[in-house]
Amino acid sequence: MTDFNPDFWEIALTSARWDRFSQEDALWHESAEENDARQERSERARRLRQTLEALVDEVLTERQREVVKLYYFREMNQRQIAEILGTSQQAVSERLYGKARNGRTVGGAMRKMRAACLERGIRWP
DSSP states (O other), X not given: OOOOOTTXXXXXXXXXXXTTSOGXXXXXXXXXXHHHHHHHXXXXXXXXXXXXXXXXXXXXXXXXXXXHIIIIISOOOHHHHHHHHTSOHHXXXXXXXXXXXTTEEEOOHHHHHHHHHHHHTOXXX
């Protein structure tokens, strides 16, 4: 015997009954304007990613590039990156964000990237 779940009702519909529903009735429906806006955001994000990837290659050191690409573009965490590179999580963090020295933060890929974006007029979040 199958348990009855009152929150879930399955109703079979013929194709003629399905045809009575309009596209606008669908939960996933988006208007032409919404579709255009989504496409524009997607294209803007694609262009920005290309620009940032080129900037990473231009501005950062080899080790910083490795860490940034793994962290931001491959979405790995600092521990995973440390294992791949054979270093500590702290070293990965310092390559990304810099290191405190004499009350100031020095180095760090993100500091370089922010400065490079500012120089080129790229708005940094």
